[in-house]
Amino acid sequence: AQKITQTQPGMFVQEKEAVTLDCTYDTSDPSYGLFWYKQPSSGEMIFLIYQGSYDQQNATEGRYSLNFQKARKSANLVISASQLGDSAMYFCAMREGADTGNQFYFGTGTSLTVIP
Amino acid sequence: DSGVTQTPKHLITATGQRVTLRCSPRSGDLSVYWYQQSLDQGLQFLIQYYNGEERAKGNILERFSAQQFPDLHSELNLSSLELGDSALYFCASSASGWGQPQHFGDGTRLSIL
Numbered sequence: 001a002q003k004i005t006q007t008q009p010g011m012f013v014q015e016k017e018a019v020t021l022d023c024t025y026d027t028s029d030p031s032y033g034l035f036w037y038k039q040p041s042s043g044e045m046i047f048l049i050y051q052g053s054y055d056q057q058n059a060t061e062g063r064y065s066l067n068f069q070k071a072r073k074s075a076n077l078v079i080s081a082s083q084l085g086d087s088a089m090y091f092c093a094m095r096e097g098a099d100t101g102n103q104f105y106f107g108t109g110t111s112l113t114v115i116p
Numbered sequence: 117d118s119g120v121t122q123t124p125k126h127l128i129t130a131t132g133q134r135v136t137l138r139c140s141p142r143s144g145d146l147s148v149y150w151y152q153q154s155l156d157q158g159l160q161f162l163i164q165y166y167n168g169e170e171r172a173k174g175n176i177l178e179r180f181s182a183q184q185f186p187d188l189h190s191e192l193n194l195s196s197l198e199l200g201d202s203a204l205y206f207c208a209s210s211a212s213g214w215g216q217p218q219h220f221g222d223g224t225r226l227s228i229l
Contacts, residue, residue: 033215043204045220047118052215091159095214103172104149104210104218108158 001026004092006107013082014115020067021077021110023092032096034075036066039089039109048090051075079112087114119143122207122221130229134195137224141188141209147171148190149218150182151206159206165190194226202228 005024013019025034036048051059051066059066067076079086092107119142127135141148150162152175161174165184176182179197184190194201204225208218 031214033217035217037220043225044118044222045206045208047217047219050215050217093218095210095216097214102214103161103164104208106159106161 002107003027003105004094004107006092006110008110009108010111010113012113012115013079013086015084016081018078018080019082019112021079021090021092021112023075023077023107025073025075025092025094027073027094027096029096032094034066034068035093035095035104036064036075036077037091037093038086039091040085041088045091049077082114084114084116087112118219118221120207120209120219120221122205122224124224125222126225126227128227128229129197131197131199133197134193135197135226137192137194137205137207137226139190139192139207139209139221141190141207142211142219145209145211145219146188147210147212148184148188149208149210150176150190150192151208152203153206153223154200154203157203162192197228199228202226 032053034051038046049061051068063080065078089109091109121140146167149164152160162176164172182192204223206223208220210218
């Protein structure tokens with residue numbers, strides 16, 4: 001089974017609107033971290049936001065928030081007040097366990113286009 | 117600036133050749149990961165090292181090899197290159213612990229002619 005599933009290959013949003021990018025995960029480990037990355041057309045991978053499995057509150061970083069629903073195993077990224085610069089590929093990732101050096105699992109990504 | 121340094125940024129070579137990609141992780145990070153991203157594709161995990169030892173292997177071809185040195189920098193060696201090896205190769209590093217993110221270098225863009 002896929003560890004990380006992103007079901008939206010492409011999304012469009014109007015500038016200044018909010019958008020939700022979906023991510024579901026699969027793990028039996030009680031300790032895990034969930035991460036979102038942004039890859040603009042220039043190619044670099046930018047770390048956006050992190051949510052730990054034991055965190056009670058949803059993570060927020062500026063206009064980014066993570067809608068964490070543990071029972072549903074979902075970790076959706078919400079971008080508020082979209083800007084043209086938000087047009088990029090977005091990847092959801094997970095890291096399991098308390099051991100050092102654990103592997104990261106990435107989804108296939110969602111391409112977001114912000115329309116002026 | 118992520119703190120992860122990859123060299124070179126661009127590499128153009130011919131089929132059948134061998135190249136070496138280099139990565140210096142962020143200060144203090146013991147884990148190094150290598151990924152391949154072909155055009156319009158997601159990230160393909162290749163291999164992971166932790167403090168000099170191989171920890172996990174993904175879809176890495178036998179023509180590819182990697183190592184992490186005592187100073188923690190890592191090299192990815194690609195040999196007998198084929199046209200299909202043209203891709204963006206990322207190195208990432210992370211600190212220990214499942215709550216620590218990966219930080220990516222800017223990538224090496226490899227073009228095989």
